[in-house]
Amino acid sequence: MKTVTLNNGVEMPILGFGVYQIPPEQTEQAVAEALDAGYRLLDTAAAYGNEEAVGRAIKSSGIPREELFVTTKLWVQDAPAEGNTRRAFETSLHKLGLDHLDLYLMHQPYGDVYGQWRAMESLHRDGRVKAIGVANFYPDRLVDLVLNNEITPAVNQIETHPFFQRTDEQELMREHGVQIQSWGGFAEGRNDLFTHPLLSRIGEQHGKSVAQVVLRWLVQRGVVTIPKSVRPERMAENIDVFDFELTADQLAAIAGLDTGASLFFDHRDPEMVSWLSKRRLTD
Numbered sequence: 001m002k003t004v005t006l007n008n009g010v011e012m013p014i015l016g017f018g019v020y021q022i023p024p025e026q027t028e029q030a031v032a033e034a035l036d037a038g039y040r041l042l043d044t045a046a047a048y049g050n051e052e053a054v055g056r057a058i059k060s061s062g063i064p065r066e067e068l069f070v071t072t073k074l075w076v077q078d079a080p081a082e083g084n085t086r087r088a089f090e091t092s093l094h095k096l097g098l099d100h101l102d103l104y105l106m107h108q109p110y111g112d113v114y115g116q117w118r119a120m121e122s123l124h125r126d127g128r129v130k131a132i133g134v135a136n137f138y139p140d141r142l143v144d145l146v147l148n149n150e151i152t153p154a155v156n157q158i159e160t161h162p163f164f165q166r167t168d169e170q171e172l173m174r175e176h177g178v179q180i181q182s183w184g185g186f187a188e189g190r191n192d193l194f195t196h197p198l199l200s201r202i203g204e205q206h207g208k209s210v211a212q213v214v215l216r217w218l219v220q221r222g223v224v225t226i227p228k229s230v231r232p233e234r235m236a237e238n239i240d241v242f243d244f245e246l247t248a249d250q251l252a253a254i255a256g257l258d259t260g261a262s263l264f265f266d267h268r269d270p271e272m273v274s275w276l277s278k279r280r281l282t283d
């Protein structure tokens, strides 16, 4: 698997498996099938409620720990953050059945962000997590976080797909040494992505599916991607994107699909800030 090198030298697979919206009772099997298909990067979150099932699949796979790259995410925490963040981290690690994480992300740019970040820095210094990063940070918040803290986030995981391409943000992140990671690479199928005429035509030119064209486009841009599927045939399809290359003309045509706007919601919308911040995990 092709990898990217994060700003602290850690190698991260460029393509992995996301488990958002996989119900806990289906997650162990899905992750086991993804590992069988060759995925080595797993992306979960405390908020997904399926960390224990991910952990069971890891354990029963027998794959050596050093071959896996496991990410989970810290949910929004109130002050005082140091204790809360450490507790949340240990809970996630316990549920996953691991003794360290590869990547720990702050899931939302809300709450006591600076307190949370400093607690994450201290977990990193203690060797509990190889890299720390953020998710859903727009450029202003990201640059402020970079400028006012010791450790620069290794990753910013943001909505990135053909209809919301984030190329300017990717450039800014590159300048600051932050690796872009796509969530919702297929836009969860919105805008009829899987039957989109342009993407279908490009797929036909390579004998590949629309899903493969989209993932290849992300990989060629240097964007880490984590497609989700509960179907083994799609898991195999989604990881089979390393034997063809999109041409400059095809990349230019896909660039024309960018609307510059989210297909989900804007993390800067005050209603979303309130709604997400009120959500508390039960444990």
Ligand code: NAP
Binding pocket: 017, 018, 019, 020, 021, 043, 044, 107, 135, 136, 157, 158, 182, 183, 184, 185, 186, 187, 188, 189, 194, 209, 211, 212, 226, 227, 228, 229, 230, 231, 234, 237, 238
């Ligand atoms: P996604 O990967 O864009 O799309 C998943 C959808 O596409 C599912 O409905 C899946 O259906 C379908 N699909 C997958 N492969 C396909 C294929 N080859 N052909 C046709 N349909 C296919 O959506 P996502 O799960 O929201 O995003 C990916 C990952 O990003 C998540 O799992 C999660 O790890 C992460 N994420 C992070 C955040 C954040 O705030 N940080 C937010 C959202 C997601 P089936 O399962 O039925 O195949």
